[in-house]
Amino acid sequence: MNPTPSDTSNTSNTVSTADAPDIAARGRRATRGAAIGFAIDCYDIYLPVIALAPALHYFMDKDVASGTSALVNGLVFAATLLGRPLGAFIFGTIADTAGRRRATLIAMYGSAAGTLLLAFVPSFSAIGFASIGLLIVLRFATGVFLGGQYTGAIPLAMESSPVRKRGLYGGLITMGFPLAFCVMSLFTYLLLRVTGGTGGGNGGSAYEVWGWRIPVVVGALATFAFAVYYGRTVQESPAFLKVEVRKASPARQLVRGTAARSLRQVLILMTGVWILSNATSASFPVTLRSLDGVSSQRGTAIIVVAQVFLIAAYPLAGALSQRIGRRVVLALCGALGAVVAPLFYLAIVSGPVSSFAGLAALTTGLVLSSICCFGCTAAYISERFRTELRATGYGISYSFAIIIPAFYAFYERGLATFMDADHTTVVLYVVGGILLLIGALTGPETKDAVLVPAGGTAAKVVEDVK
Template identity: 50%
Template sequence: MGEPVTVHRRAATPSRARSAVIGAWLAFYVDLFDIYLPIVALAPAMAYFLSPTLGTGATALATGAIFAATLLGRPVGAFIFGRFADTVGRRRTTLVAVTGAGVATLLMALLPGYQAWNAFALVAFVALRFVGGIFLGGEYTAANPLAMESSPPGKRGFYGGLINSGFPLANASVSLITLLLLTVLPAGDLDSAYVQWGWRIPFVFGALLSFGLVLYYRKSVAESEIFTKATTVKAPIRTLFSRPNLPSFLQVLLLMTGFWLSLQPVTAALPALLRGEVGGLSDTETTLVLAVSFILLAPAQIASGVISQRIGRRRFLVATGVLIAVVAAAVHVVLVQLAPAGFVATFVLTALLILLVIGPWGVLPSYINERFRTGVRASGYGLAYSLAVVLPSFYAFYQAGLATVLPFAYTGVVLVVAGGLLVLIGGAWGPETRDVDMGGSTD
C-alpha cells in the first residue's frame, strides 16, 4: 500500500475542534455506557427476565445473547448511518443516531419481566438491544470522523486518545453506579428491590445521557468543514468496496478483528473468572477491581494516542500486537496459575492485563479515520470498526470448544494471543498515517 500524501490543510478553529472532540467523547461514552449496562447493571437481576427452571448453561447463553445483540446491531448501524454521514453530513446523522439510541434504552428500562410476559420478555429485551445497537453504531460512525476532520494534524493522536477514554470511563461509571445501588438495594431473590426495579435506574440514566448529548450537539457542534468542502460521493458503500479503498478497508478490518478478539476475554469473560475459581472475589470486590482498573485505563488510552503521534501509528500498532500476544497473555496465565491469589494480587494482575490489552485502543480513532478518504470516511470507519466485532462476539463458543482440550480458565489466553497476532499483522500491513491529509481525494 502506498504512503499517504503528507499535506497539511488549515484545520478548524480551536473552539470548533474542541466542541467536536467533546461531542465525540460524549458519544463514545454514551455508546459504551449502554453496551455495558446488561453485563454489569443487569447481571445481578437477570432472574427478572428468565425462567426459574433455566440451568446455568442456558442462563449463560441468554446473557451472551443480550450482549451479542448489541454488538451485532452495530455493523448494521454503521452500514445505514455511515452512508448518511458520507452524503447528508456527520452532524445530522449523529443527532438522529443518538436520539434513537436514547429511546431504545428508555424502552428497555420500562420492560416487564418473565412473570408478566414469560419468554417474550427476554425476546423483547434482546430485540431492543439489537435496535439500540443499530443506533449506537451510527453514533461513533458519524461523530468520530467529524471530530478527527476538525482536529489539527499534530493533535489528532491526543484527541483520538481522549475520545477513546470515554470507553473505560463509561465502564467504570456503570460499575460504580451498580455498586452503589447494590449497597443500598441488595440483589436477592426475585422479589428483591434491585431485581424488580433497581436495575432500571442505570438504564434510565443511560437514556438521559443520550438526550443530553442531543442537546449539546445541537447547540455546540458544527458540521465538519472538510466534509462540507468535499465532493459528495453518491454511493459511498459501493465506492468503499472498490479500489483504491478496498485494500484499506480489509487491512483495518483485520486489525480491528484482532483488537476485538483480544478484548472479549478481558471485558466479557474476565468478570466471571474473578468471581469464580480464578479470583475467588465477591460481587462487590469484582465490581470494585474492574471499576478502578478502567479508571486507570483512561489516562493510558490518552497516552497511547500521544505516543502514536510521536513514534508513528504503524510502529505503535506493531509494538501493540507483540505486547498483547506475549506480555498480556503471560499476565493472563499468571493470573490463572496463582488463583486464588488474594485481593491485592488479583487486583494488580487484572489491572495490568486490562491496561496491556485495552490501553492501546487510544490510537484507533485517529488511525482508522486517517486510513479513509473524505467521501467514504464515515462508512469505512464505522464498518471496519463494527464488522470486525462479529466473529469475536462468539468468544463464548470458541472458549467452549477450547475447553475440550485445555482447562477453561486458560481458554481466554488463547484468544488474547490470537488477537495480538492479528493486530501485529494488521498493523504491519498498513502504511504510516500520522501526517495524512484528511481533506484529500474523495475518490
C-alpha cells in the same frame, strides 16, 4: 516495507493566524462532543454486562442452569454488538452524503429511545419467553443506533482536529470506554447495596424487580440531554463541507480499488482489537469473580482499579502514536496482547496471588497489555479512508469487525470441551494479538495524513504500502 504517504504536502490547507483560534475551538468542541458521546455509547454497551447481569433472572426462568444463564447473558451482549454493523452501514452513508453532524444526531436520539424502551420490558413471570426475546430485540435495535453514533461523531472530530494533536484527541475520545465502565460499575454496586442485592426469593429482590431500571433510564435521559447539547455546540466537519462531489453509495465505492484494500487491512486489525477487548472486558470479569476468595463486589473493585489506569493510558497511547507512529504502537500492542496478556491472565487464574493489591496489579497489567490499542484506533481508522468515504469506512471497519469476536462465549464453550475452561481465554488473547499485529504490519503509517481537503477535492490519505 516502507510506508509512503500519498499526500502529505498540501499547502493550501494552511490557515491564517486570525482563523486559527476559531479552528482550534471547533476542534475542541468536536472532540469534546465525540468523547462524551462515546462515553455514553460505552455506558449503554455495558448495561447488559454489568447492570442487567445481576437481574437476568427477571427476564427468564429462575431455575435455568448457570451455564445457560451465562450463555444468554453473552447473547444479550452480542445482540448489541451485532446491531452496530447495520448501524454503521446505514449512518455511514448518511454521514458521507448528508453530513456527519446530522447522522450523529439522528443516531443519538434513536439510541436514547431504544434504551428508554428497555426499562418497560415485562418480566418472565408476566409474558414468559417473550421477555428475554424483547430484551434481545431491543438491544439489537439500540445497537443499530449506537453503531451510527460514533460513525458520524468520531470522523467529524478527527477532521476538525489539528494534525499534530489528532493522536491525543483520538485517545481522549476513547477514554469514554474505561470511564463508562467505572461509572456503570460504581452505579450498579451502589444500587445493589441499597436494594439488598439479588436472590430475594420467588418474587425476586428489589434490584431484580426494579433496581436495574434506574441505570437504564439514566442512560436514556443522558443520551437525550447530550443530543441537545451536541446539536447546539458542534459544527459540521470542514472536510465534509469542502467535498463538492459526494457519492450516492459510499459503501459501494468502499469495496473498490485502494479503498477496498484499506478496508480489508483495517478489518483484520480491528478483528484482533475486538477479540482482545472481549477477552478482557467481557470474559475475564466472569472468570475473576469465580476465583476462590473473590466475591462479585471484590472482583468489580479490582477491575475498576485497572480501568482507572486505562483512562490515563488511552490519551498517552494516542499521543505516543503521534510521535513514533500509529503503525508502531499498534504493532507493539499486538505483540503485547499475544505474549504478555496471556502471562498476566495465567498468573491471575492460577491462584498464587490472592491479596486485593496483588490481583489489582496483575489485572491492571492484563488490561493495559491487551486493550491499550484503542488509544490510537480513532485517529488511525479515520486516516485510512478518503473524505467522501471516511464515515462509511470508519463505521464499517470498526463495527463489522465486531461480528466474529461477539460470539466469544461460544468459542470459549467449544474450547472447554478439550481444555481447562479457565484457560480458554488465553486462546483468544493469542489469536487477537496475532491478528492485530498482522493488521498493523500490513498497513501504512498514517499519522501525517491529510484529512481536510484543499478546495473542493477529496483529501487523499495513506492507502498504499510500497
